[in-house]
Amino acid sequence: MNKDDVYILAIESSCDDTSAAVLHNDKVLSNVVAGQEIHEEYGGVVPELASRAHQQNIVPVVHQALSKANIDKKQLSAIAFTRGPGLMGSLLVGTSFAKSLSLGLNIPLIEVNHMQAHILAHFIKEPETSMPEFPFLAMTISGGHTQIVKVNSHFDMEVIGETLDDAVGEAFDKSAKILGLPYPGGPLIDQYAKEGNPKAFSFPKPKVKDLNFSFSGFKTAVLYFIQKQTKENPKFIEENLNDICASIQHVIIDILIDKLKKASKQTGIKQIAIGGGVSANSGIRKTMKDCEKRFGWKSYIPKFEYTTDNAAMIGIVGYYKFLNDDFADIKTTAKARFAIDHA
Template identity: 75%
Template sequence: MSYNDVFILAIESSCDDTAAAVLQNDKVLSNVVAGQKIHEEYGGVVPELASRAHQQNIVPVIDMALKKANIDKTQLTAIAFTQGPGLMGSLLVGTSFSKSLAMSLGIPLIAVNHMHAHILAHFIDEEGYEKPDFPFLALTISGGHTQIVKVSSFFDMEIIGQTTDDAVGEAFDKSAKIMGLPYPGGPFIDKFAKDGNPKKFLFTKPKVPNLDFSFSGLKTQILYFIQKNVAINSNFIEDNKADICSSIQYTIIEILIDKLKLAVNQTGINSIVIGGGVSANSGIRKTLKEAQEKYGWKTFIPKFEYTTDNAAMIGIVGYQKYLHHKFDDYSVTSNARIEF
């Protein structure tokens, strides 16, 4: 530990995970996440219940992050927190706590865009993981977002393609719900897909111009496909579960890869990173690794724990903002639909 070390406490509360992390410069000392099981009963996140759970979890989660990092709060250099996008009630809990703690300690406050953090998680100093060079293309895939972003520097990012309707994570979860799989369904489709034939059932890929995406039509197509076949055979889903999941996953991955190929051709940038919860999907990770050989891309896949919502990714943005003196005052507010 040197005199010039920067210690960032990062707080993430954009949806239903309360998370806190402590970073020493760009290295993660602790990364604690408390999930909320209650939403499983409802088949989706209930905003009011999420914000209440954040209020219960935030103090113990931060306390645990500091203890795991072996850091006292008086040693902290700055507080970084998720400003948005996300659920307003959830964001407010993290924002309010961060302001209060920064004020009480007399240290800088740093607001972070959640989607920037998913991209910049690749700059966490992690053994065995290489950091990308600028510029690169980022594919951000989650329950709420599907974007291709041209990243020229830590603070120069441009969305060059995005979904016109549903996000890819929603396509996975809704497809799983149609099949009667538990919530969240994306990981179940990934799990069953491993044992299936990806070309058993063919789904039409939507024709969307340029670098944009659309998943609503695919969801409707899957719904009608399931309804039609269940009407003929009531055990159709159970009899073909692995093949259905594999075919759905194959189609979604093909849509993503087709757009990435187009983005590489248009920009001349062949360095690709992925981020967001859906980047935990094993099929997507495997296909991107193969793309490195197949298309000559240089691909960067984050450590598994930095894919879903976590505070370490908020901390690495906080660290870069600290180095560039990009601080916020106490008038900063949560923003559920913050500009990218």
């Protein structure tokens, strides 16, 4: 098995994005993502609709990824796929397709933990981007996850802090919904926040032990604040939208950075990598750069296209697992819950 010339086809289907990518060793040749607009009218992802859309999208998306990479499927060394965590119906579509293709081409199958992939996305080889050195701290922030992970090697990861209830992405989206913004609202809060005053309104920061997070109380505080203000002034949101968004975003970022500072102090690690969909937020990116100057951190943030759910990050994990001969059995099944440190 030639390990100097590895071609990985990767498939990601953990939530509502169907994605396929082709990697040549640690370089991305193609990374195709098909989103699902159908969920917008429901204000959140509907699992049954998501799995149906994956079934429609997966064949054309894989075909497009191979075409863009200018690769024939016979050149592939292995198929990597997201085993979990995620929505079971969505995961089953990708898992079944990957297993079938692996059998049909008689090449190895590689299972990938979605959360490990968000972290290892930092190891995709790109011009002018540097990779974190071990050990480093990784903060994975998305619509479904909020974790601080101590990363000792590519596959030795230890969760040292996580959310006790809602994820940070949900805090953004639910706050946006309270303001009457369409789903997904997180990017819209970021957009309006750029024009607002982050100190205009204050929201309480939850007191949570150790390195863990909690966002349920924060969401409730935003709801009660908006209800009170709109009762007094029905045009309150309209007249103060930029300032409200800036204030919400400011507090959420503060919560994240406070825990990162604590984690860095406890571990003595100053190499900090962030990943997951919320790491696309411009406020978080700016704050991470400020922290480099203030605390002597070296921060790492992936390219925008590798922050949200995508198959390139699945492919890079697949590549490192291929080098280790870490292959999955054809009997492997999808896992809706899949701990990052048990992968």
